[in-house]
Amino acid sequence: MESSTVKVKRRFASVVDLAVRAWQTFRRFPFVILSAIGAAVLLHHLAGIEFDPARGADTFYPALMACILGIPLFIAIELLAESRGWSGTARLEAALVGLALLVAYYAVLPYPITGAEVARCLLLIAGLHLLISFVPFGLRSGTENDLWQYNKVLLLRFILAALYTLVLYVGLSLALLACDTLLEIDVEPWNYVQLWYWAAFVYATWFFLAGIPENVRSLERVRDYPVGLRVFTQYVLIPLVVIYLIILYAYTAKIIIQWSLPQGWVGYPVIGVSVTGMLALLLVHPIRERAESAWIASYAKYFYWTLYPLIALLAIAIATRIADYGVTERRYLVVVAGAWLLGVALYFSFGRRKGIRVIPISLCIVTFLTTFGPWSATSVSRRSQLGRLRDILIREEVMIDGRLDSTPKRIDFERESEISDIVRYLHDMHGIADLRDWYARPERLPDEATPQLALQEMGLLYRRRWEERDEFAIRPREPNPLALEGFHYLYRITASAQNDTLELRARLDSATELYLHGTRLLLGPPDDPSERLLLELAPTILDLRERERRDEPYGPEASTLDVENARYRLVLHLAEADGYVIADSVRLSRFSATALITRK
Numbered sequence: 001m002e003s004s005t006v007k008v009k010r011r012f013a014s015v016v017d018l019a020v021r022a023w024q025t026f027r028r029f030p031f032v033i034l035s036a037i038g039a040a041v042l043l044h045h046l047a048g049i050e051f052d053p054a055r056g057a058d059t060f061y062p063a064l065m066a067c068i069l070g071i072p073l074f075i076a077i078e079l080l081a082e083s084r085g086w087s088g089t090a091r092l093e094a095a096l097v098g099l100a101l102l103v104a105y106y107a108v109l110p111y112p113i114t115g116a117e118v119a120r121c122l123l124l125i126a127g128l129h130l131l132i133s134f135v136p137f138g139l140r141s142g143t144e145n146d147l148w149q150y151n152k153v154l155l156l157r158f159i160l161a162a163l164y165t166l167v168l169y170v171g172l173s174l175a176l177l178a179c180d181t182l183l184e185i186d187v188e189p190w191n192y193v194q195l196w197y198w199a200a201f202v203y204a205t206w207f208f209l210a211g212i213p214e215n216v217r218s219l220e221r222v223r224d225y226p227v228g229l230r231v232f233t234q235y236v237l238i239p240l241v242v243i244y245l246i247i248l249y250a251y252t253a254k255i256i257i258q259w260s261l262p263q264g265w266v267g268y269p270v271i272g273v274s275v276t277g278m279l280a281l282l283l284v285h286p287i288r289e290r291a292e293s294a295w296i297a298s299y300a301k302y303f304y305w306t307l308y309p310l311i312a313l314l315a316i317a318i319a320t321r322i323a324d325y326g327v328t329e330r331r332y333l334v335v336v337a338g339a340w341l342l343g344v345a346l347y348f349s350f351g352r353r354k355g356i357r358v359i360p361i362s363l364c365i366v367t368f369l370t371t372f373g374p375w376s377a378t379s380v381s382r383r384s385q386l387g388r389l390r391d392i393l394i395r396e397e398v399m400i401d402g403r404l405d406s407t408p409k410r411i412d413f414e415r416e417s418e419i420s421d422i423v424r425y426l427h428d429m430h431g432i433a434d435l436r437d438w439y440a441r442p443e444r445l446p447d448e449a450t451p452q453l454a455l456q457e458m459g460l461l462y463r464r465r466w467e468e469r470d471e472f473a474i475r476p477r478e479p480n481p482l483a484l485e486g487f488h489y490l491y492r493i494t495a496s497a498q499n500d501t502l503e504l505r506a507r508l509d510s511a512t513e514l515y516l517h518g519t520r521l522l523l524g525p526p527d528d529p530s531e532r533l534l535l536e537l538a539p540t541i542l543d544l545r546e547r548e549r550r551d552e553p554y555g556p557e558a559s560t561l562d563v564e565n566a567r568y569r570l571v572l573h574l575a576e577a578d579g580y581v582i583a584d585s586v587r588l589s590r591f592s593a594t595a596l597i598t599r600k
Contacts, residue, residue, distance in 0.1 A: 037202055145219070244276075245310075389422045416461060445457055489508050561574075572594070
């Protein structure tokens, strides 16, 4: 039986071996791991201050973005250096060039960070990850087995890193909970979030890097294919792709039969099923010619042909959406993804060589092209929405002679909501600075201006995206006295809507009836419409609604209506009104007023 001393020595040797391998990984990828540690430190601090801008969280975002971007950047640089056999000095110089690029990126980031910069950073991260998938091999032609085996290692290592990280995090979280519950050590809720950042960025990155082979060119001689991967692809992934293809073709048939335009949302499942189908083909690439996988060859042969109708469906859907609402980053990327899918489908349908490396290389190039320049996603989207906003403001006569002022304006509810949506998009993604020159008094629109202020300085009201109706509650301020001299009747009107309709009938005498229906008030003989006096309440209610929203004081002259005809005079003194507005149509749910009536 093995002695306890030998067991201890072996366990100690395992710990030492683990430490040595961790150190070797750090020496191989020092800048990657330092970037991951930097991101974890910043996120640890941000979680502690709850990402609160008032506590200075905004100042850390540029550094955080640079650190996160540094992880795939330095991996790509190191893999390129290893594949080219660069010396240690050359590798250090390449890493320092990468560091200089990150510093320059950090320096040009605006403050505060806009949504457009976040979108650009995400595109850069995606492009660098795609670059990692082929950078050791470059654009050289020849066998593709080494490329496939290399990406197989990356994929399996990533899955294993994710699994280990999750188990580690759950275990350490339970340990923190035990310390909090049993040992009465204060553990704050954000401590669990901080723990996740360290596990996800430092441990997961370190573990993943330890599994990247140093000599990727030697993978050309590897011919093994994981059975689990084949089973997953053949019996899970490909059947799912076929099911979604059937659903999308059924939807295509439906809109053709109904002769209607496709929904804009259809673009996402089209892109999803197309990319998933390509992934399935890439996963089974080494075994597609084997006898036991003959049906995969048929799938590969016809898959790209099935994409053409779906790409046409995608093009119609996104073109309709852009025509109605202009270009945004998401719609731009859908257009680019559709164009890329069409190019790949044409390549694999009619190309002679049909190498799989064209997929990651072309997608990487497209991703980087959409990141910077006047043709980038953020630049095109910004120009589109600014132009769309200007056109609406001019058409609705909100912008006159190229200038905006704060004079109150009344426009259609849907147009006001549309303007609010565009201003909110510009605020979130690009900042309000682009609008400042449009205003007659630009100094009243600071850089930190909100969409509400931007709309207010246009003389409009800000509409939230979830508003389906513009609710109001009118309450004239006290005191609001009512003069009674010279009237025959005083009648207190109080009505509440039933089944969304406000209605009240009151017989004042044998020949006079007061009838309220919606926002129309009729006074006169019920059997003689020609002598009735009509009072339309909607204009006054809309005016008072604007005053209430702007918190403007008003007296009896604003909340009192005085109308007459040959037979009657009606003075209506408004007490309260509740309701909502849809497309500039007033719907009352509760109404209270005092009516003073004179018969002539």
